[in-house]
Amino acid sequence: MLFVTRRLLAACGVILGTITLVFFILYWLPGDPAALIAGDDASVAMVANIRAKLGTTAPLWQQYITYLVHLAHGDFGTSFTTNEPVWHRLAAQLPATLQLTFCASLVALTLGLTFGMLAAVNRDGWLDHFLQTLSMFFTSMPSFWMGLLLILIFSVGLRWLPAVGSGSFRQVILPALCLGLNVSAWLSGMVRNSVIEVLEEPFITTLRGKGLRERQILATHVLRNALIPLVTMFGLLAGELISSTVVVETIFARQGLGRLLVESVGVKDIPVVMGVTIFASGVFVLINLLVDLSYLWIDPRIKA
Amino acid sequence: MDTTHASRLMPGRDFGARAVARKAVRSGRFRTLPSLRLSVVLPSLVLATMLACAFLPNVLAPYGITDMDNDAILSPPTQHHWFGTDHFGRDIFSLLVFGAERSLVMATGTVLIAAGLGGTLGLVIGYVGGAADFVLMRLVDVWMSVPQILMAIIIATALRPSVGHTIMAVGLVLVPQFVRVMRGKVIAVRARPFIEASRSIGTGHATILFRHVLPHTLAPMFVMVTLGMAIAILLGSVLSFIGIGVIDDRPDWGFLLSQGRDYVTVAWWFPTFPGLAITALVVSINTLANKLKAHLTP
Numbered sequence: 001m002l003f004v005t006r007r008l009l010a011a012c013g014v015i016l017g018t019i020t021l022v023f024f025i026l027y028w029l030p031g032d033p034a035a036l037i038a039g040d041d042a043s044v045a046m047v048a049n050i051r052a053k054l055g056t057t058a059p060l061w062q063q064y065i066t067y068l069v070h071l072a073h074g075d076f077g078t079s080f081t082t083n084e085p086v087w088h089r090l091a092a093q094l095p096a097t098l099q100l101t102f103c104a105s106l107v108a109l110t111l112g113l114t115f116g117m118l119a120a121v122n123r124d125g126w127l128d129h130f131l132q133t134l135s136m137f138f139t140s141m142p143s144f145w146m147g148l149l150l151i152l153i154f155s156v157g158l159r160w161l162p163a164v165g166s167g168s169f170r171q172v173i174l175p176a177l178c179l180g181l182n183v184s185a186w187l188s189g190m191v192r193n194s195v196i197e198v199l200e201e202p203f204i205t206t207l208r209g210k211g212l213r214e215r216q217i218l219a220t221h222v223l224r225n226a227l228i229p230l231v232t233m234f235g236l237l238a239g240e241l242i243s244s245t246v247v248v249e250t251i252f253a254r255q256g257l258g259r260l261l262v263e264s265v266g267v268k269d270i271p272v273v274m275g276v277t278i279f280a281s282g283v284f285v286l287i288n289l290l291v292d293l294s295y296l297w298i299d300p301r302i303k304a
Numbered sequence: 305m306d307t308t309h310a311s312r313l314m315p316g317r318d319f320g321a322r323a324v325a326r327k328a329v330r331s332g333r334f335r336t337l338p339s340l341r342l343s344v345v346l347p348s349l350v351l352a353t354m355l356a357c358a359f360l361p362n363v364l365a366p367y368g369i370t371d372m373d374n375d376a377i378l379s380p381p382t383q384h385h386w387f388g389t390d391h392f393g394r395d396i397f398s399l400l401v402f403g404a405e406r407s408l409v410m411a412t413g414t415v416l417i418a419a420g421l422g423g424t425l426g427l428v429i430g431y432v433g434g435a436a437d438f439v440l441m442r443l444v445d446v447w448m449s450v451p452q453i454l455m456a457i458i459i460a461t462a463l464r465p466s467v468g469h470t471i472m473a474v475g476l477v478l479v480p481q482f483v484r485v486m487r488g489k490v491i492a493v494r495a496r497p498f499i500e501a502s503r504s505i506g507t508g509h510a511t512i513l514f515r516h517v518l519p520h521t522l523a524p525m526f527v528m529v530t531l532g533m534a535i536a537i538l539l540g541s542v543l544s545f546i547g548i549g550v551i552d553d554r555p556d557w558g559f560l561l562s563q564g565r566d567y568v569t570v571a572w573w574f575p576t577f578p579g580l581a582i583t584a585l586v587v588s589i590n591t592l593a594n595k596l597k598a599h600l601t602p
Contacts, residue, residue, distance in 0.1 A: 014442075017445070017449070018450060025459055136591065136594075137587060140583055142541055142545075142561075145582065148576075163569075242454070243454065246546075247453070247546075250546065265457060265546065266548075273461060277450060277457075
């Protein structure tokens with residue numbers, strides 16, 4: 001119980017810290033956010049008007065307290081461009097992002113586990129070297145370039161799939177592939193190392209000595225043990241997934257939180273930028289909290 | 305391949321001699337030059353080319369940045385324009401040559417900030433420990449809880465667009481990773497007996513820190529610096545791509561790529577080659593960083 005309480009408290013602390021950090025970066029760093037929003041050729045009256053609307057006439061610490069109090073009531077502020085509550089805009093974009101990240105995770109897990117296992121079993125063989133080189137390329141490739149290449153090949157060249165938009169299942173295939181390939185490249189490397197570590201354990205020799213078939217050893221004994229460290233990796237990869245969503249949604253002109261962020265940055269809609277950043281970071285912290293807590297179930301020694 | 309087995313299958317061919325020759329190659333002189341392997345030579349060549357482009361763009365680029373060929377707007381690759389031309393009729397190959405400087409400045413500047421700030425903080429808190437260590441590591445936790453691209457985007461949004469600010473934004477994003485690597489290494493070194501021995505003969509903390517601890521951290525930091533450069537180039541190009549990086553008359557690979565995106569259906573070469581340049585540079589840096597890591601941390 002102590003473990004759970006401590007982790008929960010730590011996560012709450014990190015979330016509060018994140019809100020503070022993001023607030024000060026966006027409201028304190030530019031000097032006057034109203035001037036930033038208004039642009040260089042705005043009149044003094046316009047800047048003053050925006051300042052009043054934004055509530056930045058009050059001292060910074062007072063704005064910060066107000067923001068926290070509103071946030072505690074589920075109020076992320078009001079969008080500057082549409083005058084809607086920021087939360088409504090977030091909620092409207094959430095389903096598209098969830099669909100994309102879910103499909104991308106499926107792609108990443110399938111490819112990452114398969115190729116990672118294949119590489120580990122053929123350790124130092126040509127297949128291993130080939131897969132490692134491939135994974136190096138996919139992790140070094142900017143995800144927006146991979147997106148464009150996918151569009152070039154599958155939409156422009158072969159005309160199999162639509163290049164842009166969101167809604168239908170056909171429209172999610174290319175973005176999910178783009179995001180998933182990127183993450184699977186990271187994942188397969190981790191799976192490979194994890195599986196190799198387990199293969200070197202003495203109990204595997206025992207199993208072989210017992211006369212078990214290699215395939216059976218891999219499927220039931222190796223994979224299960226190799227997955228334990230991978231749960232932690234999943235927490236780290238979640239950050240990569242969230243980050244790349246921003247780029248992938250922009251490339252494929254999809255609806256979603258990432259696109260909302262990029263558009264809001266373009267028109268300097270600071271309350272929305274802040275809302276998306278805090279929401280995404282909150283999800284990231286939450287996933288890592290769940291990963292930590294899942295250890296209780298995976299590895300009972302932690303309870304002590 | 306097993307020689308005898310192969311000879312038995314195909315009796316007409318002399319596999320034996322070939323196998324002997326291959327064996328000689330494997331065990332002979334070539335074995336003593338492991339650094340000449342393709343996985344080291346190729347990335348080094350790519351890196352050297354990029355450096356040459358950054359320092360001597362005027363010599364290497366066949367056209368200038370503003371040379372517009374009105375007869376060849378969006379021309380596919382030809383013998384005059386190796387990588388084709390953009391929507392103004394500018395030579396994409398030349399733009400890429402001139403753009404190399406921006407990428408390398410980006411990578412170097414970012415890593416200087418990240419390693420300077422993160423390295424110093426990690427060195428001090430790792431050695432001092434206690435409350436300072438605890439507080440700073442919680443700050444690092446918070447800093448890392450915002451996904452990298454989002455962090456770079458909000459810092460770049462808060463600052464006015466300029467080269468310096470983009471470098472600062474990406475540099476600040478990478479600081480916590482350097483703090484972690486440095487601190488971990490310092491804590492490991494601090495626990496070793498020679499530090500205690502040094503203390504017991506009355507060596508001052510500053511001397512211990514810089515003469516005895518710092519040299520041990522250089523190898524992992526060097527690997528981190530190399531990896532950091534690769535991340536910096538990718539993050540910087542994302543910022544240019546989204547349109548909050550630097551936008552001026554100097555060509556920038558990320559920005560070229562984002563312009564090429566609008567022509568993806570009619571001019572495949574326009575987005576393809578800038579992306580290829582970024583990928584080639586990042587793959588090369590990452591490959592060399594991995595080799596370094598394997599070499600420095602046995």
